[in-house]
Amino acid sequence: MNEIMNNILTRRSIRKFTDAPVSREILDDLVQAALHAPSGCGKQTWKFTVITNKAAIKRLADAIETTLDRPGYNMYCPTVIIMPSNLRDSIWGKEDDACALENIFLAAHSYGVGSVWINQLQNICDTPAIRDILNDFGVPADHVVYGMAALGYPDPDTVIQPKERIGKVAYIE
Template identity: 75%
Template sequence: MNEVMQNILTRRSVRKFTDEPIPKDILEDLVNAALHAPSGKGRQTWKFTVITNKDAISRLVDAIGTELKRNGYDMYHPTAIIMPSNIRDGIWSKEDNACALENIFLAAHSYGIGSVWINQMQNICDTPAIRTILNDFGVPEDHVVFGLAALGYPAPDAPIAPIKRTGTVSYIE
């Protein structure tokens, strides 16, 4: 099996991380992978915000937990977040960001970094508390965060979901 297929087939969501920081050059590679994702008509209207500051991560996590009324929400304690945002009214904004996130997840896995898709943001981006944080992070006012990548090195005891891939495939030959 080739290296790309091996990477795709072995990637799993990781929901428990160590405290070891991810080197900046690797984070830059992950963003570069995202920038090479396909986008509708090649418009690339996205913006990527990389957060490694522990206080900034805690501020965002706490605000999300409050908005969702989920006491103890912790986003699995990532050491880094890559948060793509895209124009609210873009026809392909959500799809473009999903492609970028998948590239991030696969690139992270190739470096031995765990990742998990956090998807709660899209419905709470414009609440006052969240929008204030997004503004402080430089996310444009007309952008929505459809999902983000919570990242970190997998903890040794991180549970890994078993492989269970199902679906229907039809070949028209």
């Protein structure tokens, strides 16, 4: 099996991280992977916000917890969040961000960095508590956050089980 297929088939969502920081060099590579994702008509209407400040990550998690009434919500305590945002009126914004996130997840896995998709913001971006934080992070007011990559080194005590993949496949020949 080639290296890319192996990376795709072995990547798993990680929900428990160590406190070890992810280097700036790796983060730069993850952003490059995101920037090289496909985008509708090549418009690239996205922005990527990289958050490594633990207090800022906690502030966002706490606001999501309150807004969605999800006691104990903490985004799995990552050491990094990469937050793609996209123009609210971009007809492909959600799909573009999804492609960018997948590139981030696969690139992270290739470096031994764990990742998990955080999707809670897409319907609450404009609630006042969330929008205040997004504004502080420099996310443009005309942008929506459809998903985020929570990143960090996987906790070594967490057993990552293979997951059976199901789905119907049809070949038309």
